Amino acid sequence: MADAKVIPFDDDRSRSGAGRRRGTLPGAGRDRTPASAGPAPVSALPGGQVPEGATEAAEAVSEGDRDARDARDGTGSGWDRRVAGGLAFLRRRLTGDYEVDEFGYDKELTDQVLMSMLRPLADKYFRVEVKGIENIPSDGGALIVANHSGTLPLDGLMLQVAVHDNHPAERHLRLLAADLVFMLPVVNELARKAGHTLACAEDAERLLQGGEVVGVMPEGFKGIGKPFGERYKLQRFGRGGFVSTALRAGVPIVPCSIVGAEEIYPMIGNSKTLARVLGVPYFPITPTFPWLGPLGALPLPTKWTIQFGEPIPTDGYPAEAAEDPMLMFNLTDQVREQIQHTLYKLLVQRRSVFF
Secondary structure, eight states, rough: OOOOOOOTOOOHHHHTTHHHOOOOOOTSSSTTTOOOOOOOOOOTTTOOOOTTHHHHHHHHHHHHHHHHHHHHOOOOHHHHHHHHHHHHHHHHHTTTTTOOOOOOHHHHHHIIIIIIHHHHHHIIIIIOEEGGGGOSSSSOOOOEEEEESSSSSSHHHHHHHHHHSSSTTTEEEEEOGGGGGGSTTTHHHHHTTTTTTEEEEEHHHHHHHTEEEEEOOOHHHHHHOGGGTTOOOOOTTOOOOOHHHHHHHHHOOEEEESSSSSSSSSSOOOHHHHHHHHHHHHSESSSSTTGGGGGGOOOOOOOOOOEEEOBBBTSOOOOOGOOOOHHHHHHHHHHHHHHHHHHHHHHHHHSOOOO
């Protein structure tokens, strides 16, 4: 009997590369490389010619697949991933391939740009410590009610970062802002893109019924523009409109206490004449502003603590409860007292304004 001719599995000459693309047996070839190492070889046509441009096309497809896989799996160069992600983001912005909701909220811009700009301020400058984040539900609507202070509304922005970065579900906080915010150029557009909307009952109710986490600071300008001598003393909470909104939407109210914001701009005076000329509620005078010019507008690096209290449920009340003034007064007072009590407790526990 004639000797049989044995063709080895890894003999490139016998397969013309076709068999390797289908896969080889484990360990059959010592030079076997993973499929992800590079593009599959392009087979020649029966006439012995490779189609024009086929090799380049295969390499381009493989390169795109590898970039997508690296971005998904967290492999590859971090710098390459950032550059690729940045270019993809710019391409979507230039082509208009992004979405905003009916309020103008741009989730992609908020996550990739605005949050990235605010995060160092929260993590490194103010060193925000967050407590009680588990009191914010993982899904469904919720109304966060917080104290307001600091001369400039940085506390609202830090609250937005705290909710998103510390909540397991990375929930986005939709803040209700004053009319003045939407009257200022540039600030108006940024506020809309970041998910903020006008502080009115209709918009708040639509957001809550849509399952969003909404934030409100009922003190308004009375809280943010109060003198330094009245720090951490809650101002009047208005007529309790936020309670009525929560009752109609049937969502829990989460009291929130913020310590540290009061000292970033110690307001020792208020120039009412300049405020009237500029059309603003107050013109603050601090130990550094306006004496040091733009440098005086730099906030002091105080240590912040944000604590979310036990939620107050509202879904157990009847539908007509939203029209009951006594109930709204009682719930408003309950929320206010809980925030004030927590503020005092946090102040007693605080070692220093800056540490």
